[in-house]
Amino acid sequence: MTALGAWLADRARVRRARSMVREDRPAPEGALDLASNDYLGLSRDARVLAAAREALDRFGAGARASRLVVGTTPVHRRLEGELCELTGRESALVFSSGYAANTGLLAALGDPGTLLVTDAHVHASLVDGARLSRSPVTVVGHHDVAAVRAALAGRREPRAVVVVESVYSVLGDAAPLAELAAACREHDALLVVDEAHGLGVAGNGRGAVHAAGLAGDEHVAVTVTLSKALGAQGGAVLGPEALREHLVNTARPFVFDTGLAPAPAAAAAAACRVVAAEPALPAAVHRHARTIAAGCGTEVSAGAVQSLPMPSAAAAAGAAERLRARGVLVGCFRPPSVPDGVSRLRLTARTDLDPDALAAALGAVREVVREAVADAPRQTLRGVRP
Numbered sequence: 001m002t003a004l005g006a007w008l009a010d011r012a013r014v015r016r017a018r019s020m021v022r023e024d025r026p027a028p029e030g031a032l033d034l035a036s037n038d039y040l041g042l043s044r045d046a047r048v049l050a051a052a053r054e055a056l057d058r059f060g061a062g063a064r065a066s067r068l069v070v071g072t073t074p075v076h077r078r079l080e081g082e083l084c085e086l087t088g089r090e091s092a093l094v095f096s097s098g099y100a101a102n103t104g105l106l107a108a109l110g111d112p113g114t115l116l117v118t119d120a121h122v123h124a125s126l127v128d129g130a131r132l133s134r135s136p137v138t139v140v141g142h143h144d145v146a147a148v149r150a151a152l153a154g155r156r157e158p159r160a161v162v163v164v165e166s167v168y169s170v171l172g173d174a175a176p177l178a179e180l181a182a183a184c185r186e187h188d189a190l191l192v193v194d195e196a197h198g199l200g201v202a203g204n205g206r207g208a209v210h211a212a213g214l215a216g217d218e219h220v221a222v223t224v225t226l227s228k229a230l231g232a233q234g235g236a237v238l239g240p241e242a243l244r245e246h247l248v249n250t251a252r253p254f255v256f257d258t259g260l261a262p263a264p265a266a267a268a269a270a271a272c273r274v275v276a277a278e279p280a281l282p283a284a285v286h287r288h289a290r291t292i293a294a295g296c297g298t299e300v301s302a303g304a305v306q307s308l309p310m311p312s313a314a315a316a317a318g319a320a321e322r323l324r325a326r327g328v329l330v331g332c333f334r335p336p337s338v339p340d341g342v343s344r345l346r347l348t349a350r351t352d353l354d355p356d357a358l359a360a361a362l363g364a365v366r367e368v369v370r371e372a373v374a375d376a377p378r379q380t381l382r383g384v385r386p
């Protein structure tokens, strides 16, 4: 065996021993989806699909080049306009994914003269962006505004960027945006808010930043993904025009990556129009989120995501597998996706959930979680509500 082969075999053995094996299996057909991020059901909306088909016929299957070469189509421009219209921001720049938008933004903002202050629970794409940025990075406790203030006040760097999510992807809780923005204003810093799970759900679908009255704030920039509530693919950075201009010139995933394909760009633009026109869609998500929270005995979250702490990674993986066998798909999050080390089941509310099917699924969730908690050794129950 080669040295690399031996190392791969050893890594696989360690993953198996720690219940950390992940698999990219297709979801079984007909199962109830309490795992995806298609919160508004727009990935299958007739208007969204028609827009994608039209763009496919008119502009082809791919963007053919970087946005800066010939990869920008009228569809990209329209999408950027729709995103601004929906969120109330001045300008938008579309990337090929939310991951690329986050890494591109933080790497383009960072340098040794810019302190990055990140919440301990931010998404991997923001962590990677911070790593790429060449900035000094201070990680603060989850929602710890006092620690953010202390980091900003005590900094030596002339510039600072605070990085949070509006609705956290695994925990489902909401950042204290008004307080964070006030701290950034006071200390001349930029607040970057990842609205991956806020757009389409919070603030009547216009996002938590809009709802907090921060859409026009020059101290706030927003990143979004087009692949969750908008049901398509891609990502974007929203903020002042000067930021867009900087990113067009310096964000490496924008400059060196092939542009987002026209069909998902057109789909996302159509989805923006649907979200703006139909506040009943996010309202239904919140209704179903309350039902899921009541069914699981958790506090209702800020958006679509309900998070259920589990006794261990093995218990979380086993419970998710048992639910899958019963036709219920839930997310299973284990380290390193959970920075506090607490493995969780993640259930997502969606507009088009059938109430009877949801009630039956929640019965199965309760049963399976009860069994998993009963089986777990007592000392592993950190953070778990039986």
Ligand SMILES: Cc1ncc(COP(=O)(O)O)c(C=O)c1O
Pocket (backbone or CB within 6 Å): 097, 098, 099, 100, 102, 123, 125, 165, 169, 194, 196, 197, 225, 226, 227, 233, 234, 235
């Ligand atoms: C908070 C957050 N930010 C960014 C992303 C990345 O978005 P995308 O899937 O479009 O790359 C995700 C999810 O995948 C996410 O949950």
